Amino acid sequence: MTVRNAVATTLPPTLLLIALIGAWQALVSVGNIPPFILPGPAAIADQFSQFREPITGAALVTGRNALVGLIVGALLGIITAIISVTSWVVDKISEPIISALAVVPIVALAPVLYSMFGAGSEQARIIVAGLAVYVPVYLNTLTGLRQVLPVHKDLMRALAAPSRDIIRFVTIPTATPYVFTGLRMASALAVISAIVAEYFGGPRSGVGSFITTAAAGSNYAQAWAYVFGGIVVGLIFYTTTLALETYALRKAGRR
Structure with a gap:
């Protein structure tokens, strides 16, 4: 560019x-809107400047939880999609499970997970993020794998191509755009789910925890400053995933 x-x-x-x-x-300013309804950007920027260190620390905690959940959820989604497309038994069994996971309010599981792993553990937030990631990655990967036309595989076999070349030159290039579409959707969901899970308890360490604390203390501009920190984390996740997608598709296009 x-x-x-x-x-x-x-x-x-x-x-x-x-x-x-x-x-x-x-x-x-002109409308004299009370801060508890909507604080101004100047007040939010002032709070962000004053609390930049705790905001950065909280954003790192939320980002770490979301990243682990994204990686684990994405890997499980891709692996199970590959298994489903190669085994009709697994495909049929997984359909109702995925349908159920798609409609379950994942973040509502956070209080239950806190009771399982302990109120001081970050595991509940990672699991919530991973579950939110799993469904879109699985569905998009499965769709991509099903786009591979049998005639293309048959042509490669007619040319005596080994299985690894069929996967390398036919399956992966066809499925890659769908996989990254799922990852882009999941990257935002991972951050959102991790933040919302922090509302329901657990250690006071992430962005969501500080948002609720600031709002409860009527420090609304400070709460919005933490919201801005969460937005930055989400943008970093999304742009990184988009950059990886662009690189992967360009590399695949040069083959």
């Missing part, structure tokens, strides 16, 4: 963001 293209891509959303922040501040 050239510098001109990069500027053309990033400038419009940047200007829009600046305009929205300016309108937000003007609305709060």
Whole structure:
């Protein structure tokens, strides 16, 4: 991407963001909106500057839990999708299980998991994030694997290609975009689930815990500052996944 293209891509959303922040501040100032309803960007920025160290620490804890949940949930989703596409028995058995997981309010499991692993453990938050990740990664990977046309595999076999080459040149390139679509969806879900799970108890260490504490103490601007920290974590996860997807698809396209 050239510098001109990069500027053309990033400038419009940047200007829009600046305009929205300016309108937000003007609305709060002119309308005399109480802080408990909506604090202004200036107050939030001031709180973020004052509490940048605890916000950074809390964001790292939430990010670590979300990352572990993302990795574990994604690996399990990909592996079980591969097994399902190669075994019709597993495929049929997994259908009702996945359907049930898709409608279960995952974050509502946090209090139960805290009682299982202890109120001082981060395991409950990791499990919640992993479960939230598992379903979209599994479904998208399974869809991608099913897009491989039998005629392509038959052609490779007719050319005496070994199984590893069929997987390398047919299955993986076809399924890769679907896998990364699931990962992009899951990256945001992992962060959101980890933060929401922190609302329900556990150690006072993550972004969600400090949001509830600040809001309970009527420190609404501070609560929004922690919300901003959570947004930054989510953006880092999403942009990293997007960068990995771009790299993987370009590499696959050069083959």
